[in-house]
Amino acid sequence: MNSEKEPFQQKNYIQKSFFYRFSQFVGFLLGARFFVAILLTFALYVSTFFLFNQDETFRKFVFDFKVHGIIFCTVLTILAGGIINQFYDFEKDHIVKPFRTRIQSFIKQKYFLYAYLFLSILSLGVAWTISHRVFVFFVVYQFFMWFYSHKLSRILILNNLTFVSLTLYPFFGMMVYYETFSKKVLLMAIFLFLILLCIDIVKDTLTKSVDKAFGYITIPNYFKNKNTKIIIVSLLMITMGVSMKLILRTGISGFMAYYFAGGLFVFILCIYLLLNDSRRSKFITLNILRFWVFVGIIAMLLNGLEGKL
Known part of the structure; x- marks a missing residue:
């Protein structure tokens, strides 16, 4: 009788394990605002090629690895910013976003912090290989991402102005890079x-x-x-x-x-x-x-x- 139950229990354990891992993965994506990062990446590529860089051919743009590197660093920084923001807003999100918070609860907050540090360091490492100016650009970006989540998000008017400015900061960087004024x-x-x-x-x-x-x-x-x-x-x-x-x-x-x-x-x-x-x-x-x-x-x-x- 026990031998008949064992395959069923094993199957049930696998299903629960799969659900737990999948929930962890979805929780991380939501915590890092992965889907927002995808939209901003798409917007960056569209605006860079069709607005800031109108004179360059598509072939030359595709093989401009410096631009791809800058956009890659931007995506990593946005993901890291989403993680640190949800870390500081965790209690508030329990009420405002109960479904998302429930999914994120499958991952301990310390792992979100590890991911934040990894993404931030990786972004700065790639930025350093591109140029020292790009490195400084992303150091400033990451600092204000953290400072907004830690302090500025609670200050009247500054919270709105800083949030919008940080959203547009990568586009401003591309505008300066191509000198499109x-x-x-x-x-x-x-x-x-x-x-x-x-x-x-x-x-x-x-x-x-x-x-x-x-x-x-x-x-x-x-x-x-x-x-x-x-x-x-x-x-x-x-x-x-x-x-x-x-x-x-x-x-x-x-x-x-x-x-x-x-x-x-x-x-x-x-x-x-x-x-x-x-x-x-x-x-x-x-x-x-x-x-x-x-x-x-x-x-x-x-x-x-x-x-x-």
């Missing part, structure tokens, strides 16, 4: 900065009470709901103004022109939803703005392919 690129950078800032503030409105309980001083829990709404609507209206300037003054054309024109209607819809002042409306607004950023990456890709063909 123009009115169009500047306005596009301002547009992206504003829309990411709106996303971050709207996100904070959804976690207002939790942020306050854990000592995060955000715009929604410092100002009244009415003032927060005025700030977000004002930022969206400024973003609309930047969009109109890009269309009328920079000679932008193709899919990007359609993107910025369509953005005017998207932002009007977001303003309408925010005036409704319900949690559901804020959640919908947040996802519309996030989706519109992704649409912008696709529009840049299509616009670039159209120009290259």
